[in-house]
Amino acid sequence: MLVEKEVVKKAVEEAIKKSKDRNFLETVEVAVNLKNLDMKKPENRIDALVTLPNGTGKDRKVGVFAKGDTALKAKEAGADVVFSAEDIDELAKDKRKLRKIANEMDFFIAEAPLMPEIGKKLGPILGPRGKIPQPIPPLSDPKPVIDRLKKSVKIRTRDKMTFHAPVGTKNMSPDEISENILEILKVVENKYENAVNNVKSVYVKTTMGPAVRVI
Numbered sequence: 001m002l003v004e005k006e007v008v009k010k011a012v013e014e015a016i017k018k019s020k021d022r023n024f025l026e027t028v029e030v031a032v033n034l035k036n037l038d039m040k041k042p043e044n045r046i047d048a049l050v051t052l053p054n055g056t057g058k059d060r061k062v063g064v065f066a067k068g069d070t071a072l073k074a075k076e077a078g079a080d081v082v083f084s085a086e087d088i089d090e091l092a093k094d095k096r097k098l099r100k101i102a103n104e105m106d107f108f109i110a111e112a113p114l115m116p117e118i119g120k121k122l123g124p125i126l127g128p129r130g131k132i133p134q135p136i137p138p139l140s141d142p143k144p145v146i147d148r149l150k151k152s153v154k155i156r157t158r159d160k161m162t163f164h165a166p167v168g169t170k171n172m173s174p175d176e177i178s179e180n181i182l183e184i185l186k187v188v189e190n191k192y193e194n195a196v197n198n199v200k201s202v203y204v205k206t207t208m209g210p211a212v213r214v215i
Contacts, residue, residue: 002185002199003215009178011204011214016170019209026206027057028168030181030214032188034161035200046157047130048187050165054176055151057169062149063101065110065118065133070142077143078150080105085114092121102126107149108133109142130156155187161200170206177204181214 012028019026037044063081064074065088074082081101083091091098102125110118110133118126118133126132136145153165165184168177181204192198202214 002189002195003182003202005178005182008181008204008214009174011212012174012177012181015204015206015209015212016174018212019170019206022208025057026170026208027166028170028172028177028204028206029164030167030184031162031164031203031205031211032184033200033202034157034188034198036198037161037192039157039159039161045159046155046163046187046191048155048191049152050155050184050187051148051152052167052180052183054168054172054180056153056166056180057172058166059150060106060152061104062146063105063108063133064142064146065108065114066142067111067114068139070111070136070139074142074146077141077146079142079146085117088114088117088121095125098122098125102129102131105131107131107152107154109136109145109149110134111136111138113138130154153184155184167204 039045061080064079065083066074067085071082071084108131112135115135123132136142155163155165157163167180167184188199189195203211204214205211
């Protein structure tokens with residue numbers, strides 16, 4: 001284990017205490033800085049979807065590509081936007097609209113048979129943003145996937161030695177936020193053989209507050 005929960009909790013409490021009251025609900029973020037890695041090698045990069053045990057405090061936005069019964073179930077399950085097969089062509093023609101939607105949504109899912117068309121027509125814009133849809137079987141119930149994604153965050157280093165992730169909101173308890181941070185750090189621990197030698201530092205902060213060092 002990279003760090004004990006009590007150490008994380010203490011840093012979270014300090015970050016919240018040091019942040020001034022704002023007229024909006026601030027997000028709590030974690031920043032992880034890595035070291036001793038060649039990030040030009042794809043095998044050293046992190047690209048993971050992490051389901052936080054306590055969610056982010058704000059529902060993540062999920063877009064769904066589906067038809068028929070699956071589309072109806074997706075709407076009932078709280079999908080933020082549902083696209084039909086016909087919408088794929090329309091979005092491919094309107095790159096500006098597609099970019100706006102890609103930036104607004106945190107995740108996409110799609111019925112598996114639609115994936116080849118989505119990849120070909122929408123991939124150039126969704127791919128670089130890490131927003132290629134997660135495939136689900138046709139006629140399946142999308143609710144469990146939507147529920148999980150609404151509590152998830154995507155972490156990607158690309159070729160950088162650092163990554164950031166939202167891990168809660170200022171009104172959540174330090175315990176809940178700490179558990180979320182430990183879930184993020186677990187990805188780092190599982191990725192590298194001797195993670196303690198590959199983590200330079202970890203910081204936690206609110207949106208506009210000062211950063212507090214965890215390790």
